[in-house]
Amino acid sequence: xxxxxxxxxxxxxxxxxxxxxxxxxxxxxxxxxxxxxxxxxxxxxxxxxxxxxxxxxxxxxxxxxxxxxxxxxxxxxxxxxxxxxxxxxxxxxxxxxxxxxxxxxxxxxxxxxxxxxxxxxxxxxxxxxxxxxxxxxxxxxxxxxxxxxxxxxxxxxxxxxxxxxxxxxxxxxxxxxxxxxxxxxxxxxxxxxxxxxxxxxxxxxxxxxxxxxxxxxxxxxx
Amino acid sequence: xxxxxxxxxxxxxxxxxxxxxxxxxxxxxxxxxxxxxxxxxxxxxxxxxxxxxxxxxxxxxxxxxxxxxxxxxxxxxxxxxxxxxxxxxxxxxxxxxxxxxxxxxxxxxxxxxxxxxxxxxxxxxxxxxxxxxxxxxxxxxxxxxxxxxxxxxxxxxxxxxxxxxxxxxxxxxxxxxxxxxxxxxxxxxxxxxxxxxxxxxxxxxxxxxxxxxxxxxxxxxx
Numbered sequence: 010x011x012x013x014x015x016x017x018x019x020x021x022x023x024x025x026x027x028x029x030x031x032x033x034x035x036x037x038x039x040x041x042x043x044x045x046x047x048x049x050x051x052x053x054x055x056x057x058x059x060x061x062x063x064x065x066x067x068x069x070x071x072x073x074x075x076x077x078x079x080x081x082x083x084x085x086x087x088x089x090x091x092x093x094x095x096x097x098x099x100x101x102x103x104x105x106x107x108x109x110x111x112x113x114x115x116x117x118x119x120x121x122x123x124x125x126x127x128x129x130x131x132x133x134x135x136x137x138x139x140x141x142x143x144x145x146x147x148x149x150x151x152x153x154x155x156x157x158x159x160x161x162x163x164x165x166x167x168x169x170x171x172x173x174x175x176x177x178x179x180x181x182x183x184x185x186x187x188x189x190x191x192x193x194x195x196x197x198x199x200x201x202x203x204x205x206x207x208x209x210x211x212x213x214x215x216x217x218x219x220x221x222x223x224x225x226x227x228x229x230x231x
Numbered sequence: 232x233x234x235x236x237x238x239x240x241x242x243x244x245x246x247x248x249x250x251x252x253x254x255x256x257x258x259x260x261x262x263x264x265x266x267x268x269x270x271x272x273x274x275x276x277x278x279x280x281x282x283x284x285x286x287x288x289x290x291x292x293x294x295x296x297x298x299x300x301x302x303x304x305x306x307x308x309x310x311x312x313x314x315x316x317x318x319x320x321x322x323x324x325x326x327x328x329x330x331x332x333x334x335x336x337x338x339x340x341x342x343x344x345x346x347x348x349x350x351x352x353x354x355x356x357x358x359x360x361x362x363x364x365x366x367x368x369x370x371x372x373x374x375x376x377x378x379x380x381x382x383x384x385x386x387x388x389x390x391x392x393x394x395x396x397x398x399x400x401x402x403x404x405x406x407x408x409x410x411x412x413x414x415x416x417x418x419x420x421x422x423x424x425x426x427x428x429x430x431x432x433x434x435x436x437x438x439x440x441x442x443x444x445x446x447x448x449x450x451x452x453x
Contacts, residue, residue: 073327081322081326098304104300104303
């Protein structure tokens, strides 16, 4: 049977772009289906009845959802160009930081830029600095979180390496400065210049325009 | 070098009990260190500087944190009695449900029992019913979420199979009824009767007393 690999995604979503980045890094062909998130398709509702969200990877008719779960699935299914290390301890270490980015640092960063009242944003800013400092320290002298090559943490970190800068520009709030976070800034520069990553970044202008439409009210009140 | 395996945990925490359950299921010996969470030890702060929480598994001096990350580490390090399936698709499926329990269903359940004002609790109750229904459906005709044997989803589900009932009793709010969720109730009965699980359940009375001390005010306002 010929392999059938579909990705239900959304152009501006860092979560669905993560999946594309991993597939591109591994050189796997897939068919991409853009979802209109304001009018979800029957396929999306069928394949992800629990969360009804992108990304959904459908492999020979079987759906896999949640970006971190999909990344592990891809790595276990197509072994070339591994994105997780082999050693169990290093794997646990990578999973820890991917989870940290997903649940802690990116939420604080986006809250600081866009959500809530000014007082809440100030609090979120402090929190974002604290979380970003952990990532700064974790980079040590490494080129990528994954070492010499892009791995799970880097791909998960697309939300910091690219989207955070876009949120900053759209909102006028600056978090990731070279002065405070030199290693993270260097990492972000390196990250977005890798071709499998660069090809999967949504156009900055389009993303900024979308964010300004969505969050304009909040920022206008500053 | 002799293996050194320490677990920093807390007797009443479903998260640290998950680790003990997995270690017991696999027959791995470890040294348990009870943490006083009101006065955290230098070891806890050293080994988990990011979250400063239990559980922390320290294997030959190297710490692994976050219960789901630890469970995967244990399964990759000690292969006997696997708690994750072999097939990548089934592994992804298990990871999805473990994440769902961790992030969605248990939070809704505990909110319904204990947190916030009555209006919020009513909303959380509806949400908890919806999440529990997904788990009810997922069980199908299986004995455990892992099939014939306890796996990752069952262990993660300890929070529903045991702690939720304790929260219910402490708060007087009932969510998991046999009428609404017959399969989940049967599963919970089977789950807590497996010896490696039963040995790792904190005493019900002690847990209820602790919860009543902590949440008494909220429930008294009903």
